[in-house]
Amino acid sequence: MDERIRTILREYGQLPLEVDKIGDDDDLYQAGMTSHASVNVMLALEDEFDIEFPEAMLAKGTFESVAAIRTALGELIGA
């Protein structure tokens, strides 16, 4: 799952540094991800994992790190 998350971040996160250099808990917004980019990450995650984030999860915190995204996806996929 982590590699699929990182692939999406590489493609849609518009991060100014290599995604491989970002730790699991590093703050993606501090690393340079804009709110518009995080929206594209959100949409790409929905496509990739065939899920829909409920309204309550449509917040910055859900996408603030690789670990946070993994936790959110875990809840939705029930893995």
Next chain:
Amino acid sequence: MTEGPTFRDELVAAGILVPTASDGIYGRSSVYEDIVAGIERVVNATAASDGTVSYRFPPVMPRSVLEQSGYLSSFPDMIGTVSTFSGDNADHKRLMEAARSGGEWTSFLQASEVSLCPAVCHPLYPTLGGTLPEGGRRYDVSGWCFRNEPSLDPARMQSFRQHDLVYVGDAERARDNRDRWLQLGAEILESLGLAVEIVVANDPFFGRVGRMLAESQRSETLKFEIVTPMHSAEHQTAIASANCHLDHFGEPFGIVTAEGEVAHSCCFGFGLDRITLALLRTHGLHPGTWPATTRDRLWS
């Protein structure tokens, strides 16, 4: 119990606004336009003293700006594009037949390269691609905007005017200019006798995507509005706003600071129609009877 006339009824009865067949599209009387001109004079004087470069763009712009600015993804329900006819004689005949029979003649049109302008500063950014002078630059732009939100509320027009003060340069100065203009704007509006308050803005971003963008806008306190009680004290109406864009425009339009960084920007927008309406609401429909201080500020 019958309700009294609305503010819109009063404006129409006084001949200040002339309604049309489309909600939110009005003609304006000279009484109204004199007020707009007075506000423009005050704003122009402020802009000039701030060393701005002044431009006026038409109310239409290249359609591509909607895509690059992100407006299309944030507010798809608000946009308007221009459609034109490029058919032959046979198409013309069918178009006229459709119009005669009350049919959908617009289906014979194609979207052109041009869209209506949703915010008065948007046509500016694509013209700034390249490297800015040392310290960045300030601009002022004024003109007509369109947003697809037909309403009977005169404060929610589909076609209205904004006057924006824009700074493009480094991140720190962008935030500083926004904060300074926000205070200055509030002082100007207060000097016209309006009761104003500064609040964090809450733009109506569209759909699920919009929910995330709205949350970011609020939590990052990027945009503020100056509100005044137009209809009621509980539901105040925004008459101006101050927005820090970060590199939202600098990045897609290739605007770079003298130091080689992607430019940040901010703008302060005076809602000319809403300020005019707020003045008419606050001081009455006859500007001749307005407080001398307001009259002097606008017209002397």
